[in-house]
Amino acid sequence: MHFRYLGNSGLKISEITYGNWLTHGSQLENEQATACVHAALDAGISTFDTADVYANTKAETVLGEALQGQRRESLEIFTKVFGPTGPKGHNDVGLSRKHIMESATASLRRLQTDYIDLYQAHRYDYETPLEETMQAFADLVRQGKVLYVGVSEWTAQQLRDGAALAKDLGFQLISNQPQYSALWRVIEADVVPTSRELGISQVVWSPIAQGVLTGKYVPGQALPEGSRATDDKGGADMISRWLRDDVLERVQQLKPLAADAGLSMAALAVAWVLQNDNVATAIIGASRPEQVHDNVAAAGVTLPAELLSKIDEVLDPVIERDPARTEDSSPKTREV
Template structure:
């Protein structure tokens, strides 16, 4: 496993991060989830990403159980705050000082740790003054409950405003967690250049585009039983944007490129996002331990420029590049 610095900080994280969105506490039984975490540890992965909103806090609990007994200093535990949790009452969501502070305490308890390595604002909160949010993060840092602060799916302008406030308050904003893959490149136009300027790294999610880039979905074919596209608990909704014949046909054309590089399709997809020097790590998910080992093998892979050009030529106009898509990802008002 290779490691990269997160932003301009001294924190090093593994190039592959194990994440448990849509799996732990939901799609995958606890025993299988714990087996996947242990497979990640065996593969050299030290960075684990979750969020309190995943499975309404259950995912954090499962991850805490799976990591129990591991040397805490050898791990980087990442979680997030914003989404509605608990009974979803009026203060159970957003980035108010009250919710950030209380959510942090809950995450620490569920994860079974006394500090969070990277605490991330899961979305931008238009209903709370940014100054209030960043002050709450600053206080958690000073209390030692949070070591570093990041965000998720913020626009370039939001990153700039957040980084300036963080600096004034005596800490760094070091990361952004956006969706990024061969098919979804909306961060390349504005977010990545701004992040490079500010010393912020990307912690990218869905590098395999919800499984579409594995090539297991074929144009005109039925999704494999048990796959993300058949998951009625949320997975099918997330993947449906890619379940078009024009996209699936282009993805099938990537198979010779992966074969030429002696990579699986999943490894090619994960390695592709890691070619971007602003990406510190790619988050992978899994329902079986063998998936973890397959994806983790993408660490350290260098894709030749010629192969990158072939990928661009194959995918062509099915790639989404519109920077405005980042702005659309944040709700403009609190969900209650």
């Protein structure tokens, strides 16, 4: 495993992060989820990402149990706050001081830890003053419950505003967690340059585009049984936008490129996002331990410029690049 600094901080994290969105507490039984976490640990992964909203808090509980017995100081545990949790009442969502403080306390309990290494605003809250949100994060840092603060899917201007307030309040905003893959490059035009300027790293999710970049979805063929595309607990909804013949046909053309590089399709996809020097880590998910080992093969890989150009050439007609898609990811009003 290789390690990178997270933003302009002294915190090092593993290049590959194990994440449990759409798996723990949902797709997987607890025993299988624990096996995947242990496979990640065995592979040298030290960084684990979750969120209170995943499986309505169950994912945090499963991760906390799976990590019991590990040396806490050797781990970096990330979680997030924003989405509706619990009974999804009128204050069970957003980035108000009330929701942030209550959610942090609940996440610590579920994760069975005294502190969160990186606490992230899961989306931007248009209905709460940014000053209130950042003050709550600052207080959690001073209380020792949170060591570092990050965000997820914020626009370049939102990052700029948040970083300025954080500085005024005596802490740093060190990370942003966006979707990023060879197919989804919306952060490249604005978010990445602004992040470099501000000392913010990307902690990227969906580097294999919900599994599409593995090449297992073939145009004209039935969806693989047990795959995310057949999951009725949320997975199928997330992957549906990629299951177009034009996308799948292009992805199939990457297979010989991966073979020439000596990588699986999944490892090629993960290695691709890690070529961006503003990316600190790529979050992988897994439903089986062997998937963890496959993805970890991307750590430390340098893809030659010629290969990167060939990937661009193959995928260019189906790549999403519109920077406005980042703003679209945060709801303009709270869901409840």
